[in-house]
Amino acid sequence: MPKTKxxxxxxxxxxxxxxxxxxxxxxxxxSEEIVREISSKKNEPDWVIEIRLKALEIYQKLExxxxxxxxSELNMDEISTYVKPKTEMKEKWxxxxxxxxxxxDKLGIPKAEHEYLAGVGAQYDSEVVYHSIKEELLKxxxxxxxxxxxxxxYPEIFREYFTKCVPxxxxxxxxxxxxxxSGGSFVYVPKGVxxxxxxxxxxxxxxxxxxQFEHTLIIVDEGASLQFxxxxxxxxxxxxxxxAGCVELFVKEGGYLRYSTIENWSKNMLNLNxxxxxxxxxxxxxxxxxxxxxxxxxxxxxxxxKGENAKTEYTGISFAGKGQNLDTGFKVAHLAPNTSSVINSxxxxxxxxxxxxxxLVSILPNATGSKCSVTCDGLMLxxxxxxxxxxxxxxxxxxxxxxxxxxxxxxxxxxxxxxMTRGLSEExxxxxxxxGFANPISKEFPIEYAVEMNRLINLELEGSIG
Amino acid sequence: xxxxxxxxxxSAKVNDKEILKGLNLEIGKGETHIIMGPNGAGKSTLANxxxxxxxxxxxxxxxxxxxxxxxxxxxxxxxxxxxxxSFQTPEEIAGVSVFNFLRTAKGKxxxxxxxxxxxxxxxxKNAKALKMKADxxxxxxxxxxxxGEKKKDEILQMLTLxxxxxxxxxxxxxxDVDAIRTVSKGIQMxxxxxxxxxIITHSTKILQALKVDFVHILVDGKIVYTGDGxxxxxxxENGYKRFEVGV
Numbered sequence: 001m002p003k004t005k006x007x008x009x010x011x012x013x014x015x016x017x018x019x020x021x022x023x024x025x026x027x028x029x030x031s032e033e034i035v036r037e038i039s040s041k042k043n044e045p046d047w048v049i050e051i052r053l054k055a056l057e058i059y060q061k062l063e064x065x066x067x068x069x070x071x072s073e074l075n076m077d078e079i080s081t082y083v084k085p086k087t088e089m090k091e092k093w094x095x096x097x098x099x100x101x102x103x104x105d106k107l108g109i110p111k112a113e114h115e116y117l118a119g120v121g122a123q124y125d126s127e128v129v130y131h132s133i134k135e136e137l138l139k140x141x142x143x144x145x146x147x148x149x150x151x152x153x154y155p156e157i158f159r160e161y162f163t164k165c166v167p168x169x170x171x172x173x174x175x176x177x178x179x180x181x182s183g184g185s186f187v188y189v190p191k192g193v194x195x196x197x198x199x200x201x202x203x204x205x206x207x208x209x210x211x212q213f214e215h216t217l218i219i220v221d222e223g224a225s226l227q228f229x230x231x232x233x234x235x236x237x238x239x240x241x242x243x244a245g246c247v248e249l250f251v252k253e254g255g256y257l258r259y260s261t262i263e264n265w266s267k268n269m270l271n272l273n274x275x276x277x278x279x280x281x282x283x284x285x286x287x288x289x290x291x292x293x294x295x296x297x298x299x300x301x302x303x304x305x306k307g308e309n310a311k312t313e314y315t316g317i318s319f320a321g322k323g324q325n326l327d328t329g330f331k332v333a334h335l336a337p338n339t340s341s342v343i344n345s346x347x348x349x350x351x352x353x354x355x356x357x358x359x360l361v362s363i364l365p366n367a368t369g370s371k372c373s374v375t376c377d378g379l380m381l382x383x384x385x386x387x388x389x390x391x392x393x394x395x396x397x398x399x400x401x402x403x404x405x406x407x408x409x410x411x412x413x414x415x416x417x418x419x420m421t422r423g424l425s426e427e428x429x430x431x432x433x434x435x436g437f438a439n440p441i442s443k444e445f446p447i448e449y450a451v452e453m454n455r456l457i458n459l460e461l462e463g464s465i466g
Numbered sequence: 467x468x469x470x471x472x473x474x475x476x477s478a479k480v481n482d483k484e485i486l487k488g489l490n491l492e493i494g495k496g497e498t499h500i501i502m503g504p505n506g507a508g509k510s511t512l513a514n515x516x517x518x519x520x521x522x523x524x525x526x527x528x529x530x531x532x533x534x535x536x537x538x539x540x541x542x543x544x545x546x547x548x549x550x551x552s553f554q555t556p557e558e559i560a561g562v563s564v565f566n567f568l569r570t571a572k573g574k575x576x577x578x579x580x581x582x583x584x585x586x587x588x589x590x591k592n593a594k595a596l597k598m599k600a601d602x603x604x605x606x607x608x609x610x611x612x613x614g615e616k617k618k619d620e621i622l623q624m625l626t627l628x629x630x631x632x633x634x635x636x637x638x639x640x641x642d643v644d645a646i647r648t649v650s651k652g653i654q655m656x657x658x659x660x661x662x663x664x665i666i667t668h669s670t671k672i673l674q675a676l677k678v679d680f681v682h683i684l685v686d687g688k689i690v691y692t693g694d695g696x697x698x699x700x701x702x703e704n705g706y707k708r709f710e711v712g713v
Contacts, residue, residue: 413521418557420541421517421550422567422623423574428542432570436561436606 013459014264014293016106017235018099020207022125026082028209032056035179038082042148042182047159055168055178062172068358069296069325074270079242080210081180083125089146090130100124107233109202112448117229118197119144123214125207126182137195143188144199147215150186157188161219165248166276173244173272177213181246184214189224189255198227198260198446203245205234205269211242218248220255220283227258229446233293236266240295243269249277251285253307258286262449264456265293267323273299281307281336288444291318291328292456300358302331305339305367313342317441317453319460320353320385329358329376329390334367334400343374346441348434350381350460357389361402368399378408379437381430431461468533469494470662471516471549471631476527477687478515485511487687488527493631496659498676500698501666503684504706509666510554512684513635517544517551532630546575548630552620552637559607564619565589567607568626575627592625595655597648614645621652632656633664638672650675670698683709 024041026034035056039049064071090096093110104110104122113120119133121144128146137144143154150158168178185201205212220226234241243265251257257277265271271294277285287301303312314330332341347355357376378387389406411433419429435442435457442450473491477484485508493499503509515522516529518541529537536544559567568589572580593603596618608616617637624632634653638646650672657663657676665672678695683706690709691697 412557415557415559417517417519417521417541418553419559419567419571421545422571422627423542423545424571425540425542425574428570428574432562432567433559436559439561 014107014233015235015266016103018103018206021086021099022083022207023086024082024084025207025210026080028078028080030056030059030076030079030081030176030179034081038180038182041082041084044151045155048151051163051168052179055175058169059172059175059179062169062175064172065298068298068327071270071272071296073240074242078209078239080207081213082182083207083210084127085124085129087129089128089149091132093130096130100129103204103206104130104202107202107204107231109200112200116197116446116448117200118195119199121146121185121199121201123183123201123203123212125205125210126212128183128185133199140193141190142193142195143186145186147181147184147186147217150217154186154188157219158186158217161217161248161250163248165250165278166246166274170274174246174274177215177244177246177274180211181213181215183212184216184245185218187218187226187228189220189226191221192223193221194225195227198229200229200231203230203232205232205241205243205265208237209239209241211244214245216245216247218250218257218259220249220251220257222252223254224252225256227446228260229449230259230261231263232261233264234266234269237268239268241266241269243271243273243294245273247273247275247301249275249285251277251279251283253281253283255280255283257284258288260288260445260449262290262445262452262456263293263297267293267295269294271297271299273297275299275301276304277302277312278304278306279310279312282309283307284311286313287315287330288441289314289316289328290441290445290453290456291316291326292460294326295324297326297328299328300331300360302333303341304333304335305341306335308336308338310336310339311341314344315441315444316345317438318347318355319457320347320349320355321460322351322353325354325356327356327358329356331360332362332372334363334370334372336367338369339367340371341373343372343376344440345376346438347376347378347387348381348437349378349385349387352384354386354388356387357391359391360394361392362394363396363400363402365396368397370397371401372403374404376406377437379434380408380410381434383410427461431458434461470532471664472530473512473516474528474530476515476529477525478511478522479525480511480522484525485522485687486515489684489688491682491689493662493664495662497662497679498657499662499664500673500678500681501664501684501689502668502681502698502701502706504710507684508687509684510635513551513633513666516549516633517541542574546577549633550624550627550629550631551633552617552624552635554636554639556608556616556620558609560609562607564603564605564607564622568623571623572626589622589626592622592655596622596652598622613640614642617641617645617649618652621649625652625656628656629661631662631664633666635666636668637665638667638669643671646671647675670702673698685709
């Protein structure tokens with residue numbers, strides 16, 4: 001029997017473009033003038049422009065990483081680092097220009113906001129075009145706004161935390177980020193305040209040959225609790241787009257933060273994103289991450305377990321199709337006693353896609369009584385795809401419980417046959433096996449997003465909109 | 467009357483080794499057939515070849531089902547035309563519950579949407595008849611099931627999908643007496659005048675409660691002898707020696 005080829009998605013649900021209408025689009029390239037111009041467009045205080053310029057200097061000195069996917073096709077001379085949409089930030093959807101509002105309608109954002117979100121931020125190209133938060137949260141002192149507003153309205157707290165989790169010099173693309181950052185969200189949850197409904201920020205890049213460099217800074221104060229959801233997508237263009245965002249998370253003593261991401265960038269996107277959390281005593285950060293899009297991704301969220309009893313869980317899935325190289329994973333540093341981490345990663349590759357799981361676990365000498373458990377599974381749907389696991393574990397104390405399990409395999413012909421004898425077509429059989437493989441991850445997402453994720457998996461597998 | 471299944475002179479190989487060598491078999495509606503034979507004779511191969519498992523290559527012969535040539539039909543189309551096969555060692559499908567899997571399969575086989583509540587009721591009733599634990603249908607398909615649970619799950623699938631022909635490949639192997647009795651009961655529940663069963667087995671225990679119409683002896687890729695139900699008893703006592711002579 002000839003093998004049915006599982007085709008790639010051509011007409012993707014997310015792949016609709018608006019005309020490249022902008023109020024301002026920065027000249028391509030990267031220079032001190034450009035960095036200064038971004039800053040002056042935003043009327044930033046001096047301390048911010050100083051950070052930008054210092055970051056630019058670092059960027060110019062640092063080399064491309066010598067490991068991971070080949071990034072040589074990235075040419076900053078071909079990228080516009082700042083595209084301002086034709087609107088200011090609004091608090092009502094009806095005030096957002098029709099074309100942009102329509103985009104977020106198609107992505108289901110206002111509907112989700114209405115049904116189960118406590119607040120929404122929507123970014124279009126380089127600026128946030130809509131931001132909202134429920135009235136009762138404001139009364140409790142919760143802050144949820146865009147970064148420009150945070151710099152202006154909450155300068156002290158913003159400055160205290162900004163760049164303190166992810167420093168400028170961490171790697172080349174974080175330096176780039178700090179030089180040209182724009183948009184993103186700032187969240188502060190005061191002591192003891194527990195949000196029952198999630199906040200969501202959505203990032204949409206519409207403009208061709210441009211980059212998105214949003215910054216997300218979240219502070220969950222002592223005993224507070226927050227669920228934050230991040231979504232991103234873009235229409236596909238023939239030339240490379242760049243995403244180099246940064247997420248800085250601070251979770252104070254006894255606090256809880258769940259950070260979920262569904263990423264479906266278009267397949268011309270280089271996604272070089274950096275995310276890190278500092279987790280204090282008795283606090284917990286859970287990461288849930290679904291990576292479906294982009295041409296190349298390098299994404300390794302990190303938890304720094306700084307205080308005693310700090311906990312973290314990472315649950316991640318990536319799906320690499322034709323022409324995609326998704327290099328994802330997780331980093332955790334156990335710095336204090338009795339800290340714990342649970343890592344559960346699954347990757348799927350097909351049609352020549354490359355899915356790599358890369359991780360770094362560090363358990364320092366004084367992190368006695370700590371626990372770490374790593375599980376990473378890879379599923380290849382054919383003979384031409386790749387799935388690799390590259391774990392690095394540094395365990396510097398004996399008093400730990402550490403386990404690591406890795407499994408990589410090809411989808412089983414016997415399992416496909418079994419399901420086909422029950423009336424499922426080859427395509428349906430594969431989809432069922434893949435959905436089952438992804439199930440432990442998808443069930444970690446809020447239910448609406450689990451549905452979304454299954455839909456993405458079906459899209460990837462069926463090559464049509466189901 | 468037109469036969470339900472006709473296997474005409476089928477030869478088949480796997481990994482370039484010829485296993486079936488011109489096998490003939492006919493099964494009519496309402497009949498229960500047994501295939502017995504020594505290890506390696508090609509019993510399981512026959513089941514796989516009828517379902518057109520791509521691992522096996524047919525080199526000659528034809529297979530007809532319900533008057534239609536299914537020799538080169540796709541596996542799922544054969545299933546939809548009404549043939550079911552239970553596996554010796556059913557595959558484990560992680561992350562997919564028995565319930566969701568069977569509901570999907572039922573929809574495909576029947577070609578229409580399955581009413582959730584009617585389906586659930588029937589599935590639970592059948593699971594109970596097979597003495598399966600209540601939570602079984604919510605567990606991942608065959609994952610962590612004992613040998614006996616897997617076999618019962620196969621019979622549950624048969625009862626749910628209601629094929630015209632059920633091929634049961636070594637469904638009784640490795641089961642204790644109670645489990646064999648339960649599986650046998652499941653087959654009786656399934657069987658009626660309109661459908662047919664083909665049981666591939668080593669032992670006769672599963673046959674005791676069933677009315678068997680034909681027993682076929684399969685040796686070296688061919689059916690060398692066909693008798694009535696009493697033949698099974700003889701095989702159990704004397705083995706295949708007399709059929710292997712002269713082969």
